[in-house]
Amino acid sequence: MKSVALFLLSAAAAMAAITGTVINRSTGKPQPGATVVLNLLAQQGITMIDQAKSDAQGNFAINQDLPPGGPSLLRTAFDGVTYNHMLPPGSATSGITVDVYNSSSNPGAAKVSKHMLLFEPSNGQMVVNETYLYVNNGATAWNDSDHGTLHFYLPPGANGKVQVNGTAPGGMPIPAAVVKSSKPDNFGVDFPVKPGETRFDLTYTTPYNSGDEYTGKIFTKDDNTYLIAPNGVTLTGDHLSDMGVEPRTQAHIWGMQGSAAGYKIKLTGAEAAEPADSDAGAGDSSDNGPQIEQIMPRLYSKVVLILPLALGILAVGFAILYRSPGVPSKESNERSRG
Numbered sequence: 001m002k003s004v005a006l007f008l009l010s011a012a013a014a015m016a017a018i019t020g021t022v023i024n025r026s027t028g029k030p031q032p033g034a035t036v037v038l039n040l041l042a043q044q045g046i047t048m049i050d051q052a053k054s055d056a057q058g059n060f061a062i063n064q065d066l067p068p069g070g071p072s073l074l075r076t077a078f079d080g081v082t083y084n085h086m087l088p089p090g091s092a093t094s095g096i097t098v099d100v101y102n103s104s105s106n107p108g109a110a111k112v113s114k115h116m117l118l119f120e121p122s123n124g125q126m127v128v129n130e131t132y133l134y135v136n137n138g139a140t141a142w143n144d145s146d147h148g149t150l151h152f153y154l155p156p157g158a159n160g161k162v163q164v165n166g167t168a169p170g171g172m173p174i175p176a177a178v179v180k181s182s183k184p185d186n187f188g189v190d191f192p193v194k195p196g197e198t199r200f201d202l203t204y205t206t207p208y209n210s211g212d213e214y215t216g217k218i219f220t221k222d223d224n225t226y227l228i229a230p231n232g233v234t235l236t237g238d239h240l241s242d243m244g245v246e247p248r249t250q251a252h253i254w255g256m257q258g259s260a261a262g263y264k265i266k267l268t269g270a271e272a273a274e275p276a277d278s279d280a281g282a283g284d285s286s287d288n289g290p291q292i293e294q295i296m297p298r299l300y301s302k303v304v305l306i307l308p309l310a311l312g313i314l315a316v317g318f319a320i321l322y323r324s325p326g327v328p329s330k331e332s333n334e335r336s337r338g
Helices: 002-015 278-295 306-321 330-335
Strands: 018-024 035-042 045-053 059-062 072-078 081-087 096-100 102-104 110-122 125-136 140-142 151-153 163-167 177-180 186-190 196-207 213-217 225-229 233-237 240-245 252-256 262-269
Touching: 018 035, 018 072, 035 059, 045 059, 072 096, 081 096, 110 233, 110 262, 225 233, 225 262, 233 252
Parallel strands: 018 096, 102 140, 110 225
Antiparallel strands: 018 059, 035 045, 035 072, 072 081, 110 125, 125 196, 151 186, 163 196, 177 186, 213 262, 225 252, 233 262, 240 252
């Protein structure tokens, strides 16, 4: 009977069009019981084609060919977190390795490596764009659906309205669900922070009166926080390090000294139009922006004078040219956990 069962399993694997193994990178072993779903990516959205569960050896077999018409996606759910594995047209469909991790409601090794705020006041309103970069050098995913992973401050003037995008390591920005807390100004994001780098982009709008004091809070432990004001806007405040002006857009960058829990600033003026030649460097912006992730240093002191200016240029390129806000929806909130 045992030989018959092995024969049937071998025959099923031979018939399957897509085969592979789920590996738990937290333990370094094959992971049984993980759900692997084959999806077609198209302009209309994501369509589920078929699914399978990994066996005792972590192996899975889906008896479907790669669907025509676009790239496919393997989505693997394990321990409350979804992991994506792209299958472009023409890619191999056997011997696929899908990585998953154990998850925990504790941050573990996850921490904020960079935090940038861009203030854009105009016509009585101010748009605030925040970018958080989380680095998780551990072997466990941080996932807390009840309280959220990233916690952020939302000023009363925003009336509880915020757009949040999350970008998993190696993924694309997708809308993320917002979690309310017992404190009216403290919100969380229901989006897992997997091993690697996870990015959060937030956008909200508050009333603006030139010269009024603006107060913000920081609920995360940020070693590298930068405040950015566009050309035409003056920003003043205590405990800020002037990092210079970005030449093309003339935006001004300040670094917060130390790991502050908040800031008080004054903004005057309104955003000016970009210089006439601002389009000259637009064509290569996709090459310049992401370099901030590798080049930005953690220390302000003991560096030559030119470095803060270069740091500021990179910060502006990252915050202005690469923010991609989106409006969360019920359907997209489910996808945001990927």
